[in-house]
Amino acid sequence: EAGVVQSPRYKIIEKKQPVAFWCNPISGHNTLYWYLQNLGQGPELLIRYENEEAVDDSQLPKDRFSAERLKGVDSTLKIQPAELGDSAVYLCASSLGSNNEQFFGPGTRLTVL
Amino acid sequence: GEDVEQSLFLSVREGDSSVINCTYTDSSSTYLYWYKQEPGAGLQLLTYIFSNMDMKQDQRLTVLLNKKDKHLSLRIADTQTGDSAIYFCAESIGSNYQLIWGAGTKLIIKP
Numbered sequence: 001e002a003g004v005v006q007s008p009r010y011k012i013i014e015k016k017q018p019v020a021f022w023c024n025p026i027s028g029h030n031t032l033y034w035y036l037q038n039l040g041q042g043p044e045l046l047i048r049y050e051n052e053e054a055v056d057d058s059q060l061p062k063d064r065f066s067a068e069r070l071k072g073v074d075s076t077l078k079i080q081p082a083e084l085g086d087s088a089v090y091l092c093a094s095s096l097g098s099n100n101e102q103f104f105g106p107g108t109r110l111t112v113l
Numbered sequence: 114g115e116d117v118e119q120s121l122f123l124s125v126r127e128g129d130s131s132v133i134n135c136t137y138t139d140s141s142s143t144y145l146y147w148y149k150q151e152p153g154a155g156l157q158l159l160t161y162i163f164s165n166m167d168m169k170q171d172q173r174l175t176v177l178l179n180k181k182d183k184h185l186s187l188r189i190a191d192t193q194t195g196d197s198a199i200y201f202c203a204e205s206i207g208s209n210y211q212l213i214w215g216a217g218t219k220l221i222i223k224p
Contacts, residue, residue: 004155040121042201042214043156056209091155098209099143104155 002026004060004105006092012111018080021108025073025094033102034070034077035091049075050098087112102105117215119202124221133218135202138183142204142213145178147187150199150217159187159200161178189220197222 005024013019025032029053035043039046048056051072060067069075079086082087089109093102116138125131137145143164148156162169162176162185169176175188189196199217206213 028124041216042117043212044214045211048209056211067191075151093156099205101161102212103159104157106155 004092004094004103006090007043007107008108009106010109010111012113014080014113015084016081018078019082019110020076020078021090021092021110023075023077023092023094023105025075025092026103029094029096030072030102031089031095031098031100032075033068033093033095034075035093037089037091037107039088046077046090050096082110082112084112086110117202117204117213119200119215119218122206122219122221124223125192126223127192127194130190131187131196131220133187133189133200133202133220135185135187135215136183137185137202137204137213139204139206139213140145140183142206143210144205144207145176146201146203146212147174147176147185148201148203150201151197155203162199192220192222194222194224196220205212 024062032049034046037043049069067077089107092105095102109110119135147159148162149159150156164205173190177186199219201217205213
């Protein structure tokens with residue numbers, strides 16, 4: 001069974017440019033998470049989806065970050081415009097439900113120059 | 114607010130036992146988790162313990178939970194080079210099972 005798929009694995013952009021990350025969760029997983037992980041730190045939740053509904057986006061900086069999961073399957077996280085401080089690893093995870101084990105993708109490492 | 118703390122590094126000799134410690138502040142946590150992260154890879158769930166348990170054993174892994182002291186530990190018996198990774202402690206809290214993460218402990222294996 002395929003795990004959580006993320007692309008791209010690496011992205012280097014200049015500040016003020018837009019960037020988008022894609023995640024395909026494990027088939028049948030209703031809950032999808034986007035996390036941000038800075039070096040030497042644990043993941044920080046950005047947004048959690050139950051099917052196509054964003055049920056927790058309280059930590060998402062909505063001035064520049066947006067996310068969508070239109071059909072309740074794959075999801076896209078966008079940053080526009082990117083800032084130097086956005087350099088981090090963006091992790092996607094999925095689970096059957098909110099109280100189930102989260103399975104993580106390999107992440108997208110973003111470098112903003 | 115909620116907080117989970119871990120030591121940043123642990124160095125052990127190959128074949129010895131590793132004990133990684135974690136403290137947390139929220140006494141209402143339901144589950145406590147240990148995740149492993151290898152370089153360039155995503156987080157992998159190693160094991161978890163329900164908050165009403167005090168011990169769980171799974172092959173080389175032993176999890177101990179001291180709920181009174183809000184202390185969680187992960188013991189890895191017969192540590193191997195393949196155990197080199199960063200180990201994250203996390204607790205799930207609230208009705209939506211939000212995960213609160215520690216900063217991770219880097220396990221270094223000496224030959």
